[in-house]
Amino acid sequence: MAAYIIRRLISGFIILALVTLFVFFVMRLLPGDPLIIFMGRSVSSGNMSMEQLENMRAEYGLDKPIMVQYLNWIKGIFHGDLGTSIHYHEKVGRLMLERFPITLHLDIFSLFIGTFLGVMLGIAAAIRRGTWVDTLATGFANIGITIPVFWLGVVLMYTLGLKLRLLPIAGYTSPFDDFWMSTRQAIMPVICLSITSMAVIARQMRSSMLEVIKQDYVRTAWSKGLKERVIIFRHVLKNSLIPIVTLLGLAIGIVVGGSVLVETVFAIPGVGRLLVDSIFAQDYVVIQSSILIIATIIIVVNLLVDISYGWLDPRIRYS
Amino acid sequence: MSVLLDVKNLTTQFNTEAGIVKAVNDVSFQLNEQEIIGLVGESGCGKSVSQLSVMQLISAPGKITNGEVNFEGRNLLDYESNSDEMRAIRGGKIAMIFQEPMTSLNPTLTIGRQLTEMLELHLNMTKEAARERAVELLKQVGISGAESRLDDYPHNFSGGMRQRVMIAIGLSCNPRILIADEPTTALDVTTQAQLLELMKDMVSKYNASLVIVTHNLGVVARYAHRIYIMYAGNIVESGTTEEIFANPQHPYTKGLLKCIPRLDEEKGRKLVPIEGLPPNLINMKSSCAFAPRCSERLERCLTEAAPPLRDIGNGHYVGCFEK
Numbered sequence: 001m002a003a004y005i006i007r008r009l010i011s012g013f014i015i016l017a018l019v020t021l022f023v024f025f026v027m028r029l030l031p032g033d034p035l036i037i038f039m040g041r042s043v044s045s046g047n048m049s050m051e052q053l054e055n056m057r058a059e060y061g062l063d064k065p066i067m068v069q070y071l072n073w074i075k076g077i078f079h080g081d082l083g084t085s086i087h088y089h090e091k092v093g094r095l096m097l098e099r100f101p102i103t104l105h106l107d108i109f110s111l112f113i114g115t116f117l118g119v120m121l122g123i124a125a126a127i128r129r130g131t132w133v134d135t136l137a138t139g140f141a142n143i144g145i146t147i148p149v150f151w152l153g154v155v156l157m158y159t160l161g162l163k164l165r166l167l168p169i170a171g172y173t174s175p176f177d178d179f180w181m182s183t184r185q186a187i188m189p190v191i192c193l194s195i196t197s198m199a200v201i202a203r204q205m206r207s208s209m210l211e212v213i214k215q216d217y218v219r220t221a222w223s224k225g226l227k228e229r230v231i232i233f234r235h236v237l238k239n240s241l242i243p244i245v246t247l248l249g250l251a252i253g254i255v256v257g258g259s260v261l262v263e264t265v266f267a268i269p270g271v272g273r274l275l276v277d278s279i280f281a282q283d284y285v286v287i288q289s290s291i292l293i294i295a296t297i298i299i300v301v302n303l304l305v306d307i308s309y310g311w312l313d314p315r316i317r318y319s
Numbered sequence: 320m321s322v323l324l325d326v327k328n329l330t331t332q333f334n335t336e337a338g339i340v341k342a343v344n345d346v347s348f349q350l351n352e353q354e355i356i357g358l359v360g361e362s363g364c365g366k367s368v369s370q371l372s373v374m375q376l377i378s379a380p381g382k383i384t385n386g387e388v389n390f391e392g393r394n395l396l397d398y399e400s401n402s403d404e405m406r407a408i409r410g411g412k413i414a415m416i417f418q419e420p421m422t423s424l425n426p427t428l429t430i431g432r433q434l435t436e437m438l439e440l441h442l443n444m445t446k447e448a449a450r451e452r453a454v455e456l457l458k459q460v461g462i463s464g465a466e467s468r469l470d471d472y473p474h475n476f477s478g479g480m481r482q483r484v485m486i487a488i489g490l491s492c493n494p495r496i497l498i499a500d501e502p503t504t505a506l507d508v509t510t511q512a513q514l515l516e517l518m519k520d521m522v523s524k525y526n527a528s529l530v531i532v533t534h535n536l537g538v539v540a541r542y543a544h545r546i547y548i549m550y551a552g553n554i555v556e557s558g559t560t561e562e563i564f565a566n567p568q569h570p571y572t573k574g575l576l577k578c579i580p581r582l583d584e585e586k587g588r589k590l591v592p593i594e595g596l597p598p599n600l601i602n603m604k605s606s607c608a609f610a611p612r613c614s615e616r617l618e619r620c621l622t623e624a625a626p627p628l629r630d631i632g633n634g635h636y637v638g639c640f641e642k
Binding site: 215216217221222223224225226230235238239313314315 | 436
């Protein structure tokens with residue numbers, strides 16, 4: 001088990017190294033210059049001279065050869081310095097510290113809700129197969145998969161926020177400052193973030209349950225005189241969750257990717273929003289570092305997912 | 320000997336898209352206290368379905384359409400399949416062992432849990448008491464190191480060992496009846512013999528009755544007191560084991576006997592298989608289902624319905640025309 005985890009960590013490390021290479025060099029391939037964009041946006045840039053521009057270029061190390069720039073970035077990461085944003089004039093580490101908890105708050109919430117509701121919906125559809133419950137759940141799941149998240153966001157804002165005035169239209173408040181407000185503001189973003197993974201999980205859960213219900217050991221469970229509830233939750237659920245765990249790794253990707261859209265739509269100052277703003281500003285350093293952090297999270301979560309298989313299915317041994 | 324289980328005119332059918340399949344057609348049988356009976360027939364003749372019907376474990380599109388299952392003064396078919404009364408019977412009073420030991424145990428639960436959940440349910444035992452009882456049961460079915468094996472998962476056991484665990488589960492709540500549905504089919508011959516011996520000992524220890532469902536007359540010859548022969552959803556012959564082996568009356572029974580070797584016969588006899596296959600049970604004709612394969616077929620067999628079981632003395636019944 002320990003050997004397995006170490007091996008996975010090493011391979012994760014290699015993947016991250018490839019991610020840094022890819023992100024760094026692809027960004028540099030794009031036409032445009034972050035400094036000129038910055039100058040164009042800043043108020044005081046009208047009287048900025050070429051000399052000042054070159055000074056700034058040197059300040060950010062952008063005058064050095066591209067390989068040196070890459071190595072400097074990597075060296076910085078190992079020293080805990082992710083670089084300095086051109087656009088925000090701030091250390092990327094600080095920016096992340098500000099924005100990361102926001103994204104984490106909404107994403108973890110969405111992942112939890114999406115998984116829980118997805119599993120429940122799948123169970124309901126499977127054990128009431130062919131009834132209106134099944135039709136409703138399956139239909140809902142199909143809508144959830146096809147619906148564009150940003151469109152859903154706008155529709156929710158318009159109906160629940162603007163017309164019915166049930167929820168605040170946009171924005172973010174920390175739950176430590178105002179828990180009630182924070183929760184109300186989080187509802188619509190969480191719906192948008194969780195709907196796709198919920199739909200995917202519900203569909204997989206349904207077919208997985210239907211598969212397990214046919215198994216001989218479930219018939220054995222019935223022959224023992226157990227209640228239906230006990231059979232479903234003790235004998236069927238754990239066995240049907242195995243393919244769901246695989247999906248969890250995928251769901252993380254869906255939610256994190258969704259954050260980019262949802263945070264933009266709902267004006268939430270999280271990492272997703274930061275990433276979008278930085279792309280428009282061609283703020284190399286922020287983009288590189290955000291993507292590196294997101295990639296790290298996805299790799300770690302997938303490792304946790306793979307380890308949890310062993311808990312669900314005792315036949316799986318790690319070697 | 321008093322009657323423990325009295326099944327009368329049991330009919331179970333499956334409504335499939337291709338038509339109605341009468342898997343069990345007007346079947347009656349009795350099981351006495353502390354008796355072992357064998358239910359014998361080819362695959363797909365309704366043996367298993369008849370036993371699952373007794374337990375009300377038939378799922379859609381199957382349906383029990385007629386009959387009575389009288390047990391301890393009640394007709395079990397009066398109860399809903401998922402009623403509390405029926406669940407108390409299942410596992411508590413009538414337990415079942417299935418054909419495939421490799422897949423009949425839940426791979427994600429320990430053997431201990433699969434034993435104790437039943438003890439806790441039917442005998443209201445505490446967790447500790449159930450665990451102790453589970454160890455005792457595993458010892459009784461011959462699993463060494465029972466205490467530590469309780470926390471093992473099914474994949475740590477061989478097929479024969481798993482079937483021993485199934486027997487322990489089946490008998491854990493002192494049921495009156497144990498139904499073993501092809502319990503040894505998936506196992507090798509030496510393990511088969513050991514398990515049958517174990518089952519016989521265990522049911523006599525617990526004063527239970529045993530129904531052995533099998534396609535192999537050889538399996539039941541040694542253990543069963545009485546034998547029911549089934550063909551295409553009907554019982555075609557029944558009698559004591561001695562009568563069936565010494566004096567088979569139905570051509571199908573004779574055919575079954577001809578295709579197994581016997582120790583008490585002259586050397587060099589060729590084994591004779593029964594020609595053809597069992598009929599498709601969809602939309603059956605009303606004439607005798609075995610007639611097309613029968614070596615003693617009469618004209619009337621192809622046109623008239625097979626006669627009801629006829630008493631020919633010595634507790635021997637046969638569902639064939641008198642020759």
